[in-house]
Amino acid sequence: MHANQPQAVEINTPAKLNLFLELLDRRADGFHKLETVMVAINRFDRIRVALSDSADVRVECGWLPHQAAVVERYRGSQAVAALPRSQDNLVTRALEQFRQRFSIADGFRASIAKTIPAGAGMGGASSDAAGALRAAAQLCQIDQHDQRLLQLAGELGSDIPFFFGSPQGAMSAAIATGRGERIDPVSIGGKLHFVVVHPPESVSTAEVYRRCQVPSRPSSAAAMLAALVGGRGTQIASQLLNRLSEPARATSEWIDRVLSAIARTPVLGYQVTGSGSACFGVCPNAAVASRIAHNLQAAGIGSAFAAHSVCIASPTRDMG
Numbered sequence: 241m242h243a244n245q246p247q248a249v250e251i252n253t254p255a256k257l258n259l260f261l262e263l264l265d266r267r268a269d270g271f272h273k274l275e276t277v278m279v280a281i282n283r284f285d286r287i288r289v290a291l292s293d294s295a296d297v298r299v300e301c302g303w304l305p306h307q308a309a310v311v312e313r314y315r316g317s318q319a320v321a322a323l324p325r326s327q328d329n330l331v332t333r334a335l336e337q338f339r340q341r342f343s344i345a346d347g348f349r350a351s352i353a354k355t356i357p358a359g360a361g362m363g364g365a366s367s368d369a370a371g372a373l374r375a376a377a378q379l380c381q382i383d384q385h386d387q388r389l390l391q392l393a394g395e396l397g398s399d400i401p402f403f404f405g406s407p408q409g410a411m412s413a414a415i416a417t418g419r420g421e422r423i424d425p426v427s428i429g430g431k432l433h434f435v436v437v438h439p440p441e442s443v444s445t446a447e448v449y450r451r452c453q454v455p456s457r458p459s460s461a462a463a464m465l466a467a468l469v470g471g472r473g474t475q476i477a478s479q480l481l482n483r484l485s486e487p488a489r490a491t492s493e494w495i496d497r498v499l500s501a502i503a504r505t506p507v508l509g510y511q512v513t514g515s516g517s518a519c520f521g522v523c524p525n526a527a528v529a530s531r532i533a534h535n536l537q538a539a540g541i542g543s544a545f546a547a548h549s550v551c552i553a554s555p556t557r558d559m560g
């Protein structure tokens with residue numbers, strides 16, 4: 241280790257919402273070619289990664305108190321995704337692969353404090369894995385935008401590269417193609433405001449993709465991209481699309497309940513995010529988003545919160 245090398249790195253890993261998701265084709269390997277527009281939002285897990293003299297990877301993962309209370313309230317009623325044990329955590333796989341790929345002799349210790357609901361279509365596991373890889377890269381003095389690192393990220397999970405942000409500077413939204421691993425940053429004309437509702441039932445991404453259908457004439461994301469540049473909530477709301485919403489609704493009855501509750505509020509438009517089960521509404525501003533979140537929370541359909549778009553942040557060093 242060099243004298244000025246950080247011992248540990250921390251990073252806030254954001255959740256994402258899919259504003260647009262269209263399926264283009266089913267590939268021979270079972271994955272789907274898609275076009276999706278994702279935006280990072282201010283709901284974060286916090287991950288700390290440290291180097292270790294013992295040549296292995298260990299990961300601790302737990303809910304922060306507020307989210308733990310939400311999970312506890314619904315435990316036993318419906319399947320709220322449990323947090324995986326260390327060996328099944330995507331972060332463990334990410335750090336193990338990182339050690340192999342970059343021939344790192346040291347081991348890693350990681351701890352994750354979670355607030356992003358699991359199995360919600362908000363990308364929590366992918367964001368944690370991206371944070372772990374970016375932190376490990378910083379600890380080992382490897383450039384965070386090194387092509388080998390991005391390649392590894394894409395192999396580990398389709399959504400992981402989005403959470404690396406852009407080497408060109410601050411990025412909060414992007415269009416993802418391929419199976420989701422090819423990222424092009426998208427400009428947005430201002431901060432976007434949302435209300436997000438996560439029902440007390442998680443959904444498996446693989447199960448939703450198993451039930452999906454590729455349309456014969458897929459829609460294009462072009463109008464959504466233009467609406468984002470304009471930054472007007474009403475236009476963005478009119479372009480929301482999610483081709484996975486039907487198979488997601490068929491997988492969990494909660495999704496229809498949440499969507500009808502959101503439909504009764506003054507949101508500008510609403511949709512399922514990713515493969516569900518969380519749904520969101522586009523709001524004209526922060527005050528409206530908070531008021532709607534408060535009312536939806538009282539409706540007993542899960543956990544509701546206001547959110548806004550954020551830039552994907554850089555890891556911070558800890559020399560201690």
Ligand SMILES: C[C@@](CO)(OP(=O)(O)O)[C@H](O)COP(=O)(O)OP(=O)(O)OC[C@H]1O[C@@H](n2ccc(N)nc2=O)[C@H](O)[C@@H]1O
Nearest residue numbers: 270271272361362363397398399419445446449514515516
């Ligand atoms: C649906 C989306 C939309 O952003 O997000 P989530 O709902 O998971 O957050 C993504 O496409 C999810 O990406 P991610 O969660 O990284 O999926 P992966 O781990 O790569 O794949 C999980 C499973 O989903 C299916 N899969 C995933 C991506 C893709 N383009 N086509 C697929 O068919 C495959 O069956 C795969 O085994």
Ligand SMILES: Nc1ncnc2c1ncn2[C@@H]1O[C@H](COP(=O)(O)OP(=O)(O)O)[C@@H](O)[C@H]1O
Nearest residue numbers: 321329330358359360361362363364365366368
């Ligand atoms: N660090 C992690 N955080 C949350 N879930 C994880 C993690 N690592 C692996 N998983 C597993 O991945 C599944 C889905 O991950 P998540 O990102 O929360 O949902 P989604 O793919 O719907 O966005 C979880 O149900 C859990 O079993």
